[in-house]
Amino acid sequence: MPGIYIHIPFCRQACHYCNFHFSVSQKRRPEFVQALKREIALQKDFLRTNNHERIILDTLYFGGGTPSLLETSELDEIFSELFRFFELAPDAEVTLEANPDDLASEKLSALRNTPVNRLSIGIQSFHEADLKYMNRSHTSEQAVKVLNNARKAGFENITADLIYGTPGMNDAQWKENIMKLILHDIPHISAYSLTVEKKTALEVFIRKGKAAPVDEEQSARQFEILCEIISQHGYEHYEISNFGKPGFFSRHNLSYWSGVPYLGLGPSAHSYRDGLRRWNIANTCNYIENLQNGQLPPFDQEQLDKDQQYNEYVMTALRTMWGVDKELVKSRFGDDYFEKMMQAARKFLKNGKMLETSSHLIISAEGKFLADGIAAELFV
């Protein structure tokens, strides 16, 4: 069943490492909500496969930006418009990305009265110095508080984001960050290595010597620490950056990785259907103004050819614990793709970075930190 992603392009303050599309001014938020409602109506058929049935969604995901900045009344308006055209499956996963400083107890209780049933909380770190380095808008105290309050409000399906490799964060502090989530019984953790993206404030600060540079070795070591601790506490390392207890894997992300169609709404949001990838203009003013005039905002699109579809499959599958399905590569792409893949995999099978079973190729524990590089060598 398909899914919908909704991009909310507003943030309280700009994290120094971030290259997503967002604005720290909230001025146009009311107009944005109205524009989004128009886009929902205009895009109602993107996922349609026949003329008769209502489209049933398996997953709905509010990302950003910071969707928790929305008032629950704004969320209610968005849900009402969505439900004019779409239905949620009875057990649908409805995720809202949230920052700790937006989730006071009253907000959490109000969210419980919406269809949101999964919170993705951007903790990143429990240490003030890291939060300052990253320019996060919340404090360490708020981060701890939100974990307790979310549970009290009745949310069980919670995922928290952490960032490792921050200069100044030693291994002991990193372990503390991981253990805090484990001790709060958070059933899903996403952990990302701090990367210095082009044109971010962090890149400029490092270049000008105003911020400490990121150390690859520290990142690799802290990734290993993470894998080790997490495996002792009942989490499955089901994707390179994602760790979940059974029953709590992200269904929305699993759909992305397995090629299920999805509709992306909001500025910069991506959609996918039958090899067609489409993405809205990353400009909130332009997005709003086009929709105010009754037309869809500008978008780009590409039809993935066979090579691109193969590369994408290998990249996403190798990042998961299930790996690349050898039979699927043969049947979907043909014997020549399969042969080339096996040939490229040989050196990684030899040096222990990959493992081969009767049905799959998998990245080994040793190769996990290098998964994207290994996948790239298997590309055609």
Ligand code: SF4
């Ligand atoms: S809150 Fe998220 S989207 Fe907003 S600036 Fe920070 S990392 Fe980027």
